[in-house]
Amino acid sequence: MGAVQSSAKTLWLAIKALRQLNTEVRALLRRASQPPGIPVPNPTKSYWLDDPPFPELVNIRSPTLPNAADIVIIGSGITGAAVARSVLCESAYSNKADPDPNAGLPRVVALEARTLCSGATGRNGGHMKSSPHDIFALFRQTLGPDRAAALTRFQLAHVRLLTELCRAEGWDVAECREVETVDFYLAEEDRDRAFQEIRELEKWVPEMDIRLWDEVEARKNFEVNDYVKGAISYTAGALWPFRFVSCVWKDLLARFGKNLSIETSTSVLSIRTPKQQDYAYEVVTNRGIIKCNHIVHATNGFATQFFPGLRGKMTGVLDTMSAQRPGRQFPDLDGSRSWSVIYGSAFDYVTQRPTVDGQPGDIMLGGGFARSHDGGKSMIGVWDDSRIDALPVAHISGIFPTLFEPHWGEDAQGGRTKKAWSGILGVTGDMRPFVGRLDRKLTGRKPEAKTAAKVGRGVVEPGEWISAGYCGDGMVWAWLSGTAIGIMLAGTENENAPPAPGRPGGALASWFPCDLEPTPRRVKNAGLENLADRFF
Secondary structure (H helix, E strand, O other): HHHHHHHHHHHHHHHHHHHHHHHHHHHHHHHHHOOOOOOOOOOOHHHOOOOOOHHHHHHOOOOOOEEEEEEEEEEEOHHHHHHHHHHHEEEHHHHHHHOOOOOOOOOOEHHHHHHHHOOOHHHHEEEOOOOOOHHHHHHHHOOOOOHHHHHHHHHHHHHHHHHHHHHHHOOHHHHEEEEEEEEEEEEEEEEEEEHHHHHHHHOOOOOOEEEEEEEHHHHHHHHHOOOOOOEEEEEEOOOOOHHHHEEEEEHHHHHOOOOEEEOOOOEEEEEOOOOOOOOOEEEEEOOOOEOOOOOEOOOOHHHHHHHEEEEEOEEEEEEEEEEOOOOOOOOOOOEEEEEEEEHHHHHEEEEEOOOOOEEEOEEEEEOOHHHOHHHHHHHOOOOOOOOHHHHHHHHHHHHHHHHHHHOEEEOOOOOOEEEEEEEEEEEEOOOEOOOOOOOHHHHHHOOOOOOEEOOOOOOOOOEEEEOOOOOOOHHOHHHHHHHHHHHHHHOOOOOEEEEEOOOOOOHHHHHHOHHHHOOHHHHHHOOOOHHHHOOO
């Protein structure tokens, strides 16, 4: 009888736990499916936004808001800059034989709620790093190996293209460079799983060169201690993201100033589709209304504010970053190495700025998501980057001294942490960004304008476009995604274009994976509930 009662009690407790779990999941999904609102006016202060290379761009805007444009881009970060550069350069190339250099170029207006590039791009880790074995393994489950390999190559291409672009344009201030990146594994099972994923990746992406290090080799070569159970190393990249984007906008204004304006402190409040108008849309802002034929949503985690059809498919996630002084014994590698620290399903990401005048560069370290309250669940469905939590800051402030001791040494003069801040990631239910034209069923808007919009060589039907939801990997998704949107807007996707700095050669389909497009079928299957096993 006692055994029966014990079994019944155990079953009751299990049912109770499952009910509680389901209640937590439903509450989290409800919060994550809310409209984001507009960015808060008082975000935490990001290290990257200090000492801007072009101070005149920080609060740039026209005396009066333009009343019309061909294209309105919402967001002035790396995606918005890539879209603007792509559509203007594509259109200029198409019209290169015209004696008037501005003939046929679209009028582009970029809107920014706060200061220039003050959203996710100005708050991230500056780490151009794909984790190719992880990405391939993830996408292979649902897409198969060929399509997973295409997505992996798309990410990997960012390092070469962005470093070539900065070199060609002389944007040294962006500190864009290739690095040797090293992943440290703190548990043997995580190391073994990664090694197996790499062996599988090599079959489908054989050009990817990843070196595997056992625990003895890792400790010797990278000067870490016994907490590290193994490592891998390969080529990645790093840069100062805000300075890079500032260089892009500065160059575009110099080349296309008559066709481009950037409007900071201009929040979008709503989008309307007026009847009997020459333009398809009215973008309502706190400074007035802009009429246009195309709208590009380049706001990453905030993108679902203006279309209900993607709520529940994409959400905002609060993440934590820091700038730290390296310890007195920390190896000075002149910014040539980056790191990740892997523990279970969580990780931290790290770069180091180049040495300047004999002074080792600051360490840029972010992560600690799983160390927050409720193992990260309290950070999901959050769009307030004025908030920063103590537990992630405590974690990222201590992880490197813990792993590198005794090669960390005493803290540098002035203390370890120079600054800590937060930012908003955009996460989708299938861990792929949404990139392309938005179906009208998702936006809830049907433009009444009957004429197609002439942009560059192409004649492109008015519409809304998105490039957002980079799932924490914006530096290896955003640039080419924004570039692809610009090519679509210019109507030149079928052109066999020559390669150019920052742009692959060939027709768009030869390098842009169609699995990023927000098709109705894909959106239907991309619910955030797919991610429940990551947090529960």
